[in-house]
Amino acid sequence: MSNSSRCAACKSLRRKCPQDCVLAPYFPSNNPQRFSWVHKIFGASNIAKMLQQLPVELRGEAADCMAMEAYLRVENPVYGSVGIIYQYQQQIIEVQNEIIKINGEIAVYNALLQHQQLQQHQDSFFSTDNDFNL
Amino acid sequence: MSNSSRCAACKSLRRKCPQDCVLAPYFPSNNPQRFSWVHKIFGASNIAKMLQQLPVELRGEAADCMAMEAYLRVENPVYGSVGIIYQYQQQIIEVQNEIIKINGEIAVYNALLQHQQLQQHQDSFFSTDNDFNL
Numbered sequence: 001m002s003n004s005s006r007c008a009a010c011k012s013l014r015r016k017c018p019q020d021c022v023l024a025p026y027f028p029s030n031n032p033q034r035f036s037w038v039h040k041i042f043g044a045s046n047i048a049k050m051l052q053q054l055p056v057e058l059r060g061e062a063a064d065c066m067a068m069e070a071y072l073r074v075e076n077p078v079y080g081s082v083g084i085i086y087q088y089q090q091q092i093i094e095v096q097n098e099i100i101k102i103n104g105e106i107a108v109y110n111a112l113l114q115h116q117q118l119q120q121h122q123d124s125f126f127s128t129d130n131d132f133n134l
Numbered sequence: 135m136s137n138s139s140r141c142a143a144c145k146s147l148r149r150k151c152p153q154d155c156v157l158a159p160y161f162p163s164n165n166p167q168r169f170s171w172v173h174k175i176f177g178a179s180n181i182a183k184m185l186q187q188l189p190v191e192l193r194g195e196a197a198d199c200m201a202m203e204a205y206l207r208v209e210n211p212v213y214g215s216v217g218i219i220y221q222y223q224q225q226i227i228e229v230q231n232e233i234i235k236i237n238g239e240i241a242v243y244n245a246l247l248q249h250q251q252l253q254q255h256q257d258s259f260f261s262t263d264n265d266f267n268l
């Protein structure tokens with residue numbers, strides 16, 4: 001890759017972008033922000049090392065996830081992506097509690113229905129009984 | 135801090151642990167694994183830099199979150215903590231769908247109850263009517 005078309009990583013690090021640059025496919029020059037996040041949080045050499053340890057077909061997904069992790073840590077320097085995990089855990093607990101509540105309501109409906117059915121049977125029984133008496 | 139009681143970071147980096155070591159409070163010597171995760175993923179100097187940029191009272195929480203993020207990336211080198219986020223997003227969608235389904239069941243119960251109540255009123259109405267006829 002010529003200097004004029006260096007990837008975002010090589011451009012940021014002010015170096016030549018070799019043809020076999022491990023970062024170039026995942027950090028294109030048109031998205032310098034994406035590289036700046038991972039550079040700040042993981043460091044360029046760490047990112048390159050982590051990608052190189054993966055099979056080529058998984059590197060794109062890994063780079064996307066690392067970019068998201070880095071972005072979340074830049075946005076929230078205390079909790080990072082774990083903040084989202086905590087938030088979702090809380091949401092799952094709330095939704096599960098809602099299911100328990102709704103299942104309780106269903107149990108009440110079930111009991112009401114059974115009660116009404118029983119009452120209907122009793123009503124029709126006594127009504128027949130009365131007819132006999134008349 | 136003397137060499138004999140170096141923190142996990144200084145021990146791993148084979149250096150003296152200064153009294154004001156920024157990593158010592160969060161990476162104690164009795165948990166070398168915790169430091170090895172963040173060292174592998176973020177790098178020791180990056181971790182120290184990120185902690186130093188935070189107020190002291192937030193550093194403990196931040197170190198815990200970074201340790202968790204690093205652990206998740208070591209365990210899952212493609213998705214890392216984002217894998218858990220995806221998993222929870224899927225779980226939330228499933229639980230929300232379950233709530234929609236259960237709310238549908240409640241609507242059916244409601245309709246059944248109203249139908250039964252209406253029938254009961256009708257039954258008692260006709261029963262009275264018959265009494266008049268008799």
